Amino acid sequence: MADKVNELISKCLEAKDMAYCPYSNFPVGAALLTTDGAIFKGCNVENVSFGLTVCAERTAIQSAVAEGHKNFTAIAVTCNATDRFVWPCGACRQVLMEFGPELTIYSTKPDGSYKKSRMSELLPYAFTQSHLTKN
Ligand code: THU
Numbered sequence: 001m002a003d004k005v006n007e008l009i010s011k012c013l014e015a016k017d018m019a020y021c022p023y024s025n026f027p028v029g030a031a032l033l034t035t036d037g038a039i040f041k042g043c044n045v046e047n048v049s050f051g052l053t054v055c056a057e058r059t060a061i062q063s064a065v066a067e068g069h070k071n072f073t074a075i076a077v078t079c080n081a082t083d084r085f086v087w088p089c090g091a092c093r094q095v096l097m098e099f100g101p102e103l104t105i106y107s108t109k110p111d112g113s114y115k116k117s118r119m120s121e122l123l124p125y126a127f128t129q130s131h132l133t134k135n
Contacts, residue, residue, distance in 0.1 A: 005074070008033050009112050012076035015041035015056065022046065028056035028079045032064055035071040040064035048114040061099060072100040078108040086113045093123040099129070 008031045016029025023046050031043040042060025046053045054062075057077060064072070075096065079086050085107040088096060098126055101119050108114040119126070 003034055004033060004037065004107070005076075008039060008074060008076040009106065011039050011080075012078045012106075012108055013110065013112065015043050016078050016080075019043040019048075020045045023048070023050060026079060028077065030056035030060040030078075031076045032057075032060040032072055033074040034069045035073055036065060036069075038069060039066075040067070040069070045131050049133060051131075055089060055092050057088050058095050062094055065099070070099055072103055073101075073111075074104040074106065076106040076108050076114065078110065080110055082109055082111070084110065087117070087122060093119070094127070097123050097126045097128065101126075129135065 001041045011031035012057045015031055019027030019029065020066060021027050023043050029045045032040045040060050040063045042056045044053065044056045045059060057075060068080045077088055087107050097119055103119045105122060106114045
């Protein structure tokens with residue numbers, strides 16, 4: 001497991017190099033681990049129509065789902081900030097919750113150091129599928 005975490009950390013750093021972010025100049029990389037051990041990378045992909053930007057975390061989810069994976073155990077996320085740990089935005093938290101209420105999130109600095117959290121900490125009182133059922 002420690003090896004997989006190291007791999008996940010290094011893949012999110014790799015993914016950051018692929019970011020397309022000419023407007024923010026804020027590259028973000030993500031690496032998503034499936035329950036069967038596969039890793040999918042994602043980076044932010046911006047657009048001149050700013051609202052169409054897709055974050056790195058959602059790119060990784062979309063790539064994995066498009067390849068038939070829907071069960072995930074962890075995601076590592078990184079940006080260029082060296083003085084703080086940066087966590088997924090609100091929109092990404094909701095999308096991550098859809099596929100991984102038990103997900104571990106590794107916020108990773110460029111030197112590979114990280115802090116861990118869980119979806120229940122990042123998105124308490126989440127709106128989930130169970131809320132769609134009538135009472
Ligand atoms: N961004 C991500 O990729 N993930 C996040 O969780 C937060 C923000 C991207 C979106 C945009 O391209 C840039 O970072 C600045 O907001």
